[in-house]
Structure formats: C-alpha cells, structure tokens
Amino acid sequence: xxxxxxxxxxxxxxxxxxxxxxxxxxxxxxxxxxxxxxxxxxxxxxxxxxxxxxxxxxxxxxxxxxxxxxxxxxxxxxxxxxxxxxxxxxxxxxxxxxxxxxxxxxxxxxxx
Amino acid sequence: xxxxxxxxxxxxxxxxxxxxxxxxxxxxxxxxxxxxxxxxxxxxxxxxxxxxxxxxxxxxxxxxxxxxxxxxxxxxxxxxxxxxxxxxxxxxxxxxxxxxxxxxxxxxxxxxx
Numbered sequence: 001x002x003x004x005x006x007x008x009x010x011x012x013x014x015x016x017x018x019x020x021x022x023x024x025x026x027x028x029x030x031x032x033x034x035x036x037x038x039x040x041x042x043x044x045x046x047x048x049x050x051x052x053x054x055x056x057x058x059x060x061x062x063x064x065x066x067x068x069x070x071x072x073x074x075x076x077x078x079x080x081x082x083x084x085x086x087x088x089x090x091x092x093x094x095x096x097x098x099x100x101x102x103x104x105x106x107x108x109x110x111x112x
Numbered sequence: 113x114x115x116x117x118x119x120x121x122x123x124x125x126x127x128x129x130x131x132x133x134x135x136x137x138x139x140x141x142x143x144x145x146x147x148x149x150x151x152x153x154x155x156x157x158x159x160x161x162x163x164x165x166x167x168x169x170x171x172x173x174x175x176x177x178x179x180x181x182x183x184x185x186x187x188x189x190x191x192x193x194x195x196x197x198x199x200x201x202x203x204x205x206x207x208x209x210x211x212x213x214x215x216x217x218x219x220x221x222x223x224x225x
Contacts, residue, residue, distance in 0.1 A: 003154060031212050042116070042202050042216030043155075050212075088155065096210025097168045099145055099157025 006089050006103025013079055014111055021087060021106040022073040029091030032065050032072035033100065037086045046087075047074070076108075084110050114139065116205050116217035124223045130191040133220045137184050137205030144186035145214060146178060149200040158201075161186050162209040190222075198224045 004023045013019060023032070031050055035043035047058050049065035049072060056063055062075045072091075076083055089103040117136040125131050137144050145168075146158040157170035161180035178188040184205075190197055200221050204214040 033212055035216075040218065042204075042218050044216070045214070048212050090155075092210070092212055096160070096212075099147070099160060099168055099170055100155075100212075100214070101157070102155035104154045 004089055004091055004101060004103035006106060008106055009104070010107040010109065012109050012111055015079060015081060017079055019076040019079055019083070019108060020073060021089075022071060023089035023091075023103045024071040025091060025101075026070070028069040028093075029101070030069070030094045031092040032063070033090040033092070034061075034063050034072070034074045035088045035090060037088065037105075039085075043088060079108075079110055081110055084108055116203060116215055118201075118203055118217035118220050120220060121218065122221045122223075124225060125193050127193055127195060127224055129193050130189065131193060131222060133188045133201055133203075133222070135186045135188070135203035135205075135217060137186070137203075138215055141205040141207050141215075142184050143206045143209050143211060143214075144180060144184065145204045145206070146186070146188050147202045147204065147216075148172070149202055149219070150198075155202070158188070160209070167209055193224045195224050198222060 006023045034046045037043045047063040053067045054065040060077045086105040088105045090100040119134045143162045145160040149155045160168040164180045175191045180186045200219045202219045204216045206214040
C-alpha cells in the first residue's frame with residue numbers, strides 16, 4: 001500500500017538543539033497526525049492537524065498541515081533526552097476507509 | 113482509565129499454524145483497528161471494526177481476519193502462518209469509526225519460525 005515519504009530517516013543531535021522532520025505524499029490527506037513510539041510500546045499521538053495551513057503546538061512540539069494537503073512537518077524545540085524515539089507521520093483520508101497511512105519514521109538519537 | 117490491552121505480548125509460532133491475538137479497547141471506545149508493523153514495510157492498516165462489524169479493510173490476504181464482540185473487544189486471526197507474518201501487531205481503539213483520536217496498545221510481537 002501507499003506510504004508517506006518521511007525524512008530524515010534518522011537524526012543525531014545534541015541535547016538542546018531544535019529538530020525538524022517532514023512528510024510528503026503524492027496524494028491529498030484530510031488529516032495529518034504525528035506519533036512517537038518508544039521501544040516496546042505502541043505509538044502515542046502527539047499532534048493532530050485537521051485543516052490545510054493549520055499550525056498546532058503541544059509544548060515544545062509544533063506541527064503544520066501543508067496548504068497543498070500533501071505534506072506536514074514537525075518541529076521539536078530544545079530537545080531533551082526523553083525525546084529519543086521514533087517519530088511517525090500519518091495521514092487519514094476522508095472517512096478513514098483506508099485507515100491511517102504511515103511514514104517509515106524518523107529515528108531521533110540525542111548525543112550526550 | 114485503563115488503556116488498550118493486547119494479549120499476549122509475545123508469541124512464537126511455526127509456519128503453517130494459525131494464531132489468534134486479542135485486543136481490549138479503552139472503556140467506552142467502540143472502534144478497534146489493527147495494524148501490522150515490520151522493519152521493511154512499516155506500519156500498515158489491516159482492518160477496522162465498529163459495532164461488531166468490519167467497516168474498513170487494508171490490502172492484506174484473506175488469511176488475516178478478525179472479529180469484534182459485543183463488549184467491543186476484538187480478536188485478530190492469521191491462518192496458515194508464513195515467515196513473513198513475523199511482525200508487531202498493534203491495535204488502536206477510538207470512540208468513533210475512522211476517528212483520528214486513536215490510542216494504541218503495546219502490541220503483540222509474533223515470531224514465525
């Protein structure tokens with residue numbers, strides 16, 4: 001099935017740095033979501049975006065729904081050690097008949 | 113309130129066998145979706161159940177099936193297991209059908225040998 005193009009695949013950053021990752025698609029989605037998955041756990045919803053152009057924050061996280069409805073980005077400011085994990089973008093088409101379509105994830109590693 | 117509970121957490125099966133996985137959604141949630149997560153393909157949608165009926169289905173062969181009970185608990189069954197079925201199977205519950213406010217369980221790690 002179709003997947004979203006998520007980049008970068010992995011990031012090695014220093015604690016305190018800002019992080020940026022994005023997702024693109026060849027088709028339109030009505031909802032964009034960002035999840036974080038820790039080892040041995042299921043994905044946890046971080047931010048949900050429902051309108052093209054929408055910019056939403058959740059603490060140090062900020063995400064935007066692209067105006068073309070084919071992309072989204074997630075920024076994390078002032079990273080801390082507990083931000084380590086795999087971040088997934090996901091898109092949902094109208095009605096949800098296809099379920100969530102996920103990107104392959106961005107593995108965030110924070111160097112001491 | 114209790115989260116999504118999946119059992120068992122880990123499972124080892126032999127090729128050709130069949131397996132049943134269980135998911136108990138958050139109390140009050142009526143929709144249960146199932147996803148397969150593998151290193152190669154990532155997270156892929158299997159199907160969604162709402163009010164005991166399969167409402168949406170992903171692109172998986174008929175060996176993958178499921179059901180939902182009147183208390184919203186769901187089971188997923190895979191018959192004639194293949195090595196490629198080794199994966200983390202995740203279920204997500206939500207209040208409404210097709211809802212984006214979906215909460216995932218910890219998953220069942222299935223290994224087929």
